[in-house]
Amino acid sequence: MKKRLILIILCCSFFIQNIWSQEETLEKYNLMPWPKHIESNSAKFMIDSNVTISIKGETCPRVRNAAINFLRRLANKTGVFIDVGFPLKDTSASIEISFDSVSNLTVNDDESYRLIVKKDKVTIHAISDVGALRGLETLLQLVSHNQNNYFFQGATIADAPRFVWRGLMIDVARHFQPIDVLKRNLDAMASVKLNVFHWHLTDDQGFRVESKVYPRLQEVAADGLFYTQEQIKDIVAYASNLGIRVIPEFDIPGHASAILAAYPELGSKDDYDYKVERFSGVFDPTLDPSKKVTYLFLETLFREIAPLFPYEYFHIGGDENEGKHWDESEEIQEFKKKHNLETNHDLQTYFNIKVEEILKKLGKKLMGWDEILTPSIPTTAVIHSWRGEHEGLEQSTLIEAAQKGYQAVLSAGYYIDRMLSIEHHYLVDPIGDAALTKEERKRILGAETTMWSELVTPLTIDSRIWPRTAAIAERYWSPKNINDLVSMYKRLKVINYQLEELGINHIRNKDVILRNISKNEDIKSLRVLSKICEPLKIYSRNKGGTEYKTFSPFTLFADVCTADAEDAVEFNNTVSLFIKEEKKKSLPKINNYLTLWIENHEDFIEINKNPNTTPLEPLSRNLSETSELLLKVISNKKITKLEHDKISALLIVLDEPFADTELAIVASLKSLLTYCKTNYLMQ
């Protein structure tokens, strides 16, 4: 009995200690995604010129390549001149990597790893080579420093992903993204353990793949902006080296303007002037599902192109076909009758099944957006849920698909082109509270962040993808209960700069655009404004897709601004504190911000000399006036009716969109005003 008691006490104390250490650990380490298990220790592994790295296991270019890159990144990050610049083979070293097998990057792969950092030794052991890569990324996130040294923080980590499919989709059709953009984003993806690059290669605005069989696809449908087959092989190999598989998407039968500009004979209407689309939106041109030539074209094209992508999954889009051109074609109406296809959904399912047969012959599994989820589509298809519950459906198509026997991937909730805050996406759990059987759960492969490119160019795409995608990657990899926002923000701040080290341009390119706007005047005042403004959200920047063409300028103020505007986030948090009566900490900060915005207008006037600064003048001026009034009111703890009305009127103006952005502190300014009205003497 006594023994038992001691055991219970021991267990409890161990449990309590672990609870404590979990919180402390979250504070101590800046890991993202957070590992499945981590035990802290106080060892420091010093990073000096003697660091060596060895690889034990099969000869594997993937790990060798990763180890070389690890050494380069470590040297660049720390400035340490490492003597031995290449990994050793099967010998002792200060960092030892071992693994058992080489992965083919399928959904059945094991990406788990164990990482132990002690004072004089780091070991990474993994089942597969890809697991070893994941461990190396974690190790790089353990780099820390004091005044005199860089070191790896001691830890024992046993890690494995929650989902086997952790993707980022990049749309290269609306705006073409050159090879170097893709490569640097693949590097960044690997650094946060994403493992699927979904390449949205075709759409109304362009067909981006070289075809030797159908050369008009690149000659007519690409404006010269496409990937050669060699370049595609290069990207696939580059991604594979990072443990990332590449899933191509050829969007059919809708979103087909570019294909039909090249081969109009495949279209649903004979007399239509098909053209590469320059605007954004949903358009009518659609492949004709009633013609044999359509399937001949697809089979020939896919036979040529599918082998470039060595993985099983093949995405055919299938979204947003409103069937307008189908309705307008007599032949197609007859075809529907003949085949007992009642609705256009039935006709599209007919088409999908034919396409699936083509893909099956090529050893590929058909994947499509959730419109393909119709009663008669076979369960071999993979459902990519993008509409989710938010667009009027009762239940998530993800859960529905899994329950009906389909493999499924979620993107609803991860549409980063909507320009919403990171919190919004981070808190979307792919499964949520759905009660699933083990089989159903297994069918939910994972999720994908989608970067649609109507409004992004190579200059700005990084700041749209990152750092939000790093936090979302944690949602896909880490245990469900890792969802503390304070911890996420703290760690994301560190990861944000690690992305820069990898070549991501999200921070540096802001100044480039600001210099372009100011015509190389001092950009300080514009930088202040850009830190409190956010681009218009949920597609309202380009209403109906009619404001911006593909070749419009994307070097505007809205292109500098990002979701989660830096100063706005801090100011809004500070105002919340202030109103919660935590004035001691918050009041000086609020005063500082208000003073900054008052004085900023003087700097702005100095550089307001050209047509691109002019639209920002009302913002700068009204913000300055508002700040001046508020500062006075708060300092005096008195407010007159006149002051109140003046501020109110200014806030109405500041609440309006301007230059395709919105001022992200208006709600806080309103709260401050209400607070003043309620708490201060009204004169």
Added chain:
Amino acid sequence: MKKRLILIILCCSFFIQNIWSQEETLEKYNLMPWPKHIESNSAKFMIDSNVTISIKGETCPRVRNAAINFLRRLANKTGVFIDVGFPLKDTSASIEISFDSVSNLTVNDDESYRLIVKKDKVTIHAISDVGALRGLETLLQLVSHNQNNYFFQGATIADAPRFVWRGLMIDVARHFQPIDVLKRNLDAMASVKLNVFHWHLTDDQGFRVESKVYPRLQEVAADGLFYTQEQIKDIVAYASNLGIRVIPEFDIPGHASAILAAYPELGSKDDYDYKVERFSGVFDPTLDPSKKVTYLFLETLFREIAPLFPYEYFHIGGDENEGKHWDESEEIQEFKKKHNLETNHDLQTYFNIKVEEILKKLGKKLMGWDEILTPSIPTTAVIHSWRGEHEGLEQSTLIEAAQKGYQAVLSAGYYIDRMLSIEHHYLVDPIGDAALTKEERKRILGAETTMWSELVTPLTIDSRIWPRTAAIAERYWSPKNINDLVSMYKRLKVINYQLEELGINHIRNKDVILRNISKNEDIKSLRVLSKICEPLKIYSRNKGGTEYKTFSPFTLFADVCTADAEDAVEFNNTVSLFIKEEKKKSLPKINNYLTLWIENHEDFIEINKNPNTTPLEPLSRNLSETSELLLKVISNKKITKLEHDKISALLIVLDEPFADTELAIVASLKSLLTYCKTNYLMQ
């Protein structure tokens, strides 16, 4: 007689007017390189959504591509939403381009153009399509603005280059430079009308070309960092589209460590352990000129690779072969005797003549560094002068070569990796005062800026090449008498930002490295220091090539700093003014700088928390103390002996190199001290 007088008066007044307008014109326009003839007018061509561009002439992808890029760059630069995003063919437009022929990019090409900007019409007429491209670049440099509009400044320009060969060499062997680095630098080259990209593809540190015949070249000699043949074709096509020809260099028989690591049987020593070199310098491994297999290898390799480069000139290096391994080989000594080759120079000439025969069969003209200029080398060879007069030779090898009947290109004076000031390079005239016959002058094709890459990586290469190369490009293109430094600096400042618009990273990447150094603390204080420090010059940063390996970190303070440190240039000029008794303008500026450096140390202390900031502490502290003492002395117009000695002692410390850089204001600080000692009351 009267008529004649009037004519003379008219002529004189025209002449005087032209002199005046030349000066005014230099002030008004920010063109670089400066055109051969320009007449100013006061018209403004407004840039709005109605801008259209048309092309008249042969169907030519080069001009079409340039016109599309022109429209994109114009939209991005101005923020104007241009309605028609593609050029029109043979029709009226607001910007009309015409040309007579399509160029093959030979040295006989005509690159002249006439550009007329009036209120409602821009016309560009050129002999060749490449001339039209040059005109479009000039037109983009005429973009100007007022508060309400962007416009092209009115002008009539008749332009043509002084030299037919205007090159930039990039060494991709010491540090590999990926495709995107080359492409953005090609864009920048075209923007300042350079027309030769000399691609230094092989050296001791790597062989960067895929060979299908000799695959060990990329497998063993490249560390995985090489260009596929497809990528080479891509770069050649990309450059051709910009009117730039690509000249490859395969450096032989010296600088051959990498080749010999792959194929040791070609080496001059049988028992030697050939390895890819990691350090910098001149090394012994050399191809064996006495073996038939060497020539078989070169002929087979060049037969495979030469067709990738469609131009006549083919560079074989030929430099810095000290012949040590030749001296150590009995077989080679016997070979020399047998062939009556007295010196190693004679042996290398024997080698060069054999290589020239190989190249001639492939339709190529041999080009080599000036070591190949020996008495028996045939005049069909092209001499690339790199040692010039500076290294002990009595006469420039350029002039010597031209007089002896060789075509020649100059690089002496344009070695930008020596990290010297732009002035130094800008004032080197390729021909100088040499008296040449017309024939001799014609043989001087032009000049090349050389970017050797021992100390540059993709992160830093742009800041080493630009903006200095833009000013040097003016030396190659513009009339000899365009050499006013004040005007050059004024115009370079504007061009500097235009390079950024083209994707050159020279400005933005400085902050990236500073954030890496500070570990993402506030970089303001580091930025202040980086603006007065310059990297050590003339190869003293890496003495003997033994400090840095190819894989050492290049993310250090010295990598942020550049020649012509921004604030140092301004401070030094201001101190000169001050000493010339122009105190009214200069004194406040000097005080501001001294105050900045005093206060900067407080900011620096805040962020001095890691091993990479520590080495900068003495600089920051000593500079702060010096500035404080000087400020006091200047304010009081009094100096004590103690103060003098203290400042003197501090300046001795500040004059020492630190962190591979030097403080570029020490001479000015010393001048200030001398001034104070001479002019102020000594107490």
